[in-house]
Amino acid sequence: MTTMDETKHETPAQETHAFEAEVSRLLHLMVHAVYSNKDIFLRELISNAADACEKLRYLAVSEPGLIEGHEGFRITIEADAKAGRLSVIDNGIGMSRDEMKDNLGTIARSGTKAFLDQLAEKKDGQALIGQFGVGFYSAFMVADKVRVVSRKAGSDVAHEWTSDGKGTFHLGDIDLAEAPVAGTRVTLELMDDATAFAEEGTIERIVREYSAHVPVPISIHVIGAGDGEDAKDETRELTDGAALWMKPKSAVKPEEYKEFYGNVGGMWDDPTLTIHYRAEGRHEYSVLLFVPSMKPFDLFDPDRRGRVKLYVRRVFIADDAEILPAWLRFMRGVVDSEDLPLNISREMLQQNPVLEAIAKGVTNRILSDLAKMAENEAETYAKVWEAFGAVLKEGLYEAPDRRDDLFKLARFHTTRGDGWRSLKDYVADLKENQTAIYYALGESKDAVLASPHLEGYKARGLEVLLLTDPVDAFWVRTALGYDGKPFKSVSQGSADLDQIALEDGKDEDTAPAADVAAFALALKEVLGDRVTEVRASSRLATSAVCLVAPDYGLDRRTEKLVARGEGQSMTAPILEINPRHELIRSLAERQGTDAVEDAAHLLYGQARILEGEAPDDPNDFAARLDRLMQKAFG
Numbered sequence: 001m002t003t004m005d006e007t008k009h010e011t012p013a014q015e016t017h018a019f020e021a022e023v024s025r026l027l028h029l030m031v032h033a034v035y036s037n038k039d040i041f042l043r044e045l046i047s048n049a050a051d052a053c054e055k056l057r058y059l060a061v062s063e064p065g066l067i068e069g070h071e072g073f074r075i076t077i078e079a080d081a082k083a084g085r086l087s088v089i090d091n092g093i094g095m096s097r098d099e100m101k102d103n104l105g106t107i108a109r110s111g112t113k114a115f116l117d118q119l120a121e122k123k124d125g126q127a128l129i130g131q132f133g134v135g136f137y138s139a140f141m142v143a144d145k146v147r148v149v150s151r152k153a154g155s156d157v158a159h160e161w162t163s164d165g166k167g168t169f170h171l172g173d174i175d176l177a178e179a180p181v182a183g184t185r186v187t188l189e190l191m192d193d194a195t196a197f198a199e200e201g202t203i204e205r206i207v208r209e210y211s212a213h214v215p216v217p218i219s220i221h222v223i224g225a226g227d228g229e230d231a232k233d234e235t236r237e238l239t240d241g242a243a244l245w246m247k248p249k250s251a252v253k254p255e256e257y258k259e260f261y262g263n264v265g266g267m268w269d270d271p272t273l274t275i276h277y278r279a280e281g282r283h284e285y286s287v288l289l290f291v292p293s294m295k296p297f298d299l300f301d302p303d304r305r306g307r308v309k310l311y312v313r314r315v316f317i318a319d320d321a322e323i324l325p326a327w328l329r330f331m332r333g334v335v336d337s338e339d340l341p342l343n344i345s346r347e348m349l350q351q352n353p354v355l356e357a358i359a360k361g362v363t364n365r366i367l368s369d370l371a372k373m374a375e376n377e378a379e380t381y382a383k384v385w386e387a388f389g390a391v392l393k394e395g396l397y398e399a400p401d402r403r404d405d406l407f408k409l410a411r412f413h414t415t416r417g418d419g420w421r422s423l424k425d426y427v428a429d430l431k432e433n434q435t436a437i438y439y440a441l442g443e444s445k446d447a448v449l450a451s452p453h454l455e456g457y458k459a460r461g462l463e464v465l466l467l468t469d470p471v472d473a474f475w476v477r478t479a480l481g482y483d484g485k486p487f488k489s490v491s492q493g494s495a496d497l498d499q500i501a502l503e504d505g506k507d508e509d510t511a512p513a514a515d516v517a518a519f520a521l522a523l524k525e526v527l528g529d530r531v532t533e534v535r536a537s538s539r540l541a542t543s544a545v546c547l548v549a550p551d552y553g554l555d556r557r558t559e560k561l562v563a564r565g566e567g568q569s570m571t572a573p574i575l576e577i578n579p580r581h582e583l584i585r586s587l588a589e590r591q592g593t594d595a596v597e598d599a600a601h602l603l604y605g606q607a608r609i610l611e612g613e614a615p616d617d618p619n620d621f622a623a624r625l626d627r628l629m630q631k632a633f634g
C-alpha cells in the first residue's frame with residue numbers, strides 16, 4: 001500500500017503505521033458526528049464478531065483441530081461502567097498480525113469511495129453504513145482509544161492493535177496470557193460523553209434492537225455489578241443465537257425480520273417484501289429472503305455478485321455462493337440447506353445439482369411472490385420495479401426459460417404517459433390491425449419522445465414502449481414477442497402503418513406516388529453508399545426525414561452501443577422521407593434541378609442531427625445551408 005510509506009519501525013515487535021488516506025478521511029467523518037445514531041457502533045462490532053465465529057465454524061468442518069477444547073461459539077460484551085470501558089470479545093477465527101495491519105488500517109472495499117462521496121452529500125449516513133465495510137471504524141464515534149487483541153485460530157502467538165483514531169495505529173506482539181484463548185477482543189475506552197455505552201441497560205437495549213438475531217449467542221459480562229461492598233462480576237445471556245430462519249413464520253415479529261434483514265444484508269431500510277418458508281420433499285431447505293426498498297450501492301457493479309448467504313444445517317458456508325441468478329442480485333437473506341454436505345468446498349458449489357435445484361425452487365418462489373405483489377399491491381410493486389426493474393430485465397436476456405415469468409413482472413413507461421404499463425395492459429389496448437408491440441430505444445424518456453420516429457405512431461394513437469435502460473437494447477432483440485405479438489422497433493425496418501387508421505380520421509394526402517418514388521431514387525443517387533435506401537414512409541407525420549435501420553440486423557441505438565464499444569463503423573441506414581411534408585412535396589415536383597443535390601445533403605444531415613449526431617461533413621453541411629439562406633434572405 002503506497003499510503004503505508006510513512007511506516008516508522010520502532011522495534012520489530014512494535015511498529016507504528018499511518019492509516020491509509022481514505023481511512024483517515026472516514027475516521028474524521030465518524031468523529032465529527034456524521035451519524036446521528038451512535039448506537040450502531042455496537043451492532044458493527046457484534047456483526048464482525050459473529051462473522052469471525054462463523055468463519056471458524058466453517059473452517060473447523062474440515063479442520064476439527066481448530067476448535068479442540070473450544071467451549072462453543074459465543075460473543076461476550078464486557079462492560080465496565082466505572083472505568084468507562086467496553087469490550088466485545090469473540091472466540092472466532094481471530095487475526096494474524098498482518099491481517100490486523102491490512103484489515104484495520106485500510107479500506108479494501110471498492111464501494112468505500114462511493115460511500116465517502118455519498119456521505120459527504122448526506123447529513124445522516126446511517127442508512128449507508130454497513131453496506132460499505134466501514135463497520136469497525138465506527139468504534140471511533142464513541143471511543144478515544146481502541147485496542148484490538150487477537151489470536152488467530154491454530155496459532156500460538158497473539159498481537160495487539162491500538163489507535164486513538166488520529167492518523168496512526170500501533171501493532172505489537174503480546175503475551176498469550178493477555179489474549180483471549182481464541183479469537184478477538186476489541187476494547188473501547190469511551191469518550192467522556194459516551195460512557196453510557198458501558199452501562200448494562202444501554203448495552204442490553206442496543207443488542208435487543210439491532211443484534212437479537214445474530215446467529216451466535218451473545219452474553220453480557222458486567223464488571224463490578226451492584227453497589228459498594230456487594231459489587232461483583234455477573235455474566236448472563238442476552239440472546240441465544242438461534243437461527244431466525246428456522247422459526248415458523250407465525251413465531252416471528254415484523255421488527256425481528258427487520259433487525260435480521262439489517263444484520264444479514266447490511267441494509268437498514270425497511271424490506272419491501274419478506275419471503276420466509278421451508279421447502280420439504282426432494283430437497284429440504286429453509287429460506288428467509290428480502291426484497292430491499294433501497295437500491296444497494298453496488299447494484300450495477302460489473303461483478304454482479306449476489307448477497308444471499310448460504311448455510312448448511314445452520315453452518316455459514318459462503319456469502320457469495322451465487323445461489324440466485326445475477327438478475328436477482330438485489331435480494332438479501334439466507335438459504336439454509338439440510339442436504340448439502342457440510343464440507344462442501346467453494347469450487348464444488350458451482351454446478352452442484354442440489355444447489356441448482358434449490359436455486360430453481362427459490363427463484364420460482366421469488367418470481368411468484370413478486371407476481372402476487374404486482375397483482376395485489378400495484379403501488380408497492382411499482383416501487384420494487386422502479387428500484388430493480390433494470391436488473392430483473394437482465395433476466396429477459398439471460399434466462400429465456402424465465403422470460404414468460406419476467407414478462408408478467410415487467411412494467412414500462414409508454415407514449416400513453418399514464419404511469420407504469422404491463423405488457424398485458426398493452427396488448428389489451430391494441431389498435432385495430434395492430435399486430436406488433438412497438439418500442440423505441442433511447443437514453444431518456446424525453447429524448448425518445450422527441451424523436452421523429454414516433455410521429456406516425458402518435459398520429460395513429462399507437463402506444464409505444466419507451467425503453468431507456470441500457471439492458472433493453474439486448475433483451476428486446478432476442479425476445480420473440482409477447483402473446484404472439486413480435487416486438488418491433490420504431491426506428492427499424494418499414495413501419496407498415498398504412499393499415500392503421502390515423503387518429504384524426506383524415507385520409508392520407510400524399511404527393512403522387514411516382515413523384516416521391518422518383519425523388520427518393522434521386523436522393524439515393526446523390527447520397528451513394530451513405531444510405532442503403534431512400535424511401536417514403538408512413539412513420540413520419542410532422543418531420544420531413546428520419547434515419548432507420550434496415551429490417552435485418554440491429555436497431556440503430558443498439559448498433560450505436562455495439563459499434564462504439566468495438567470501434568466499428570455502423571451499417572448504412574435507410575433515409576425515410578415524409579411524402580406528406582410540404583418540403584418533400586415541393587422538392588419532388590422540382591426534380592431535375594440542382595436544388596436536389598443540396599436538398600439531399602441537407603436532408604440527410606438534418607436526419608443525423610435529429611438522431612443526436614453531427615452531419616457527416618459539418619463544413620459541407622454549413623456551406624450548403626449558407627448558400628440556401630443567402631438565396632432566401634440575401
Ligand SMILES: Nc1ncnc2c1ncn2[C@@H]1O[C@H](COP(=O)(O)OP(=O)(O)OP(=O)(O)O)[C@@H](O)[C@H]1O
Binds near residue numbers: 044136266
Ligand atoms: N472480531 C473480528 N475477528 C476477526 N476479524 C475481524 C474482526 N473484526 C474485524 N475483522 C476484520 O477486519 C475487517 C474489516 O472490518 P470492518 O468492520 O471494517 O469491515 P467488514 O466487516 O469487512 O465489512 P462490513 O461491515 O460491511 O461487514 C473484516 O473484514 C475482518 O476481516
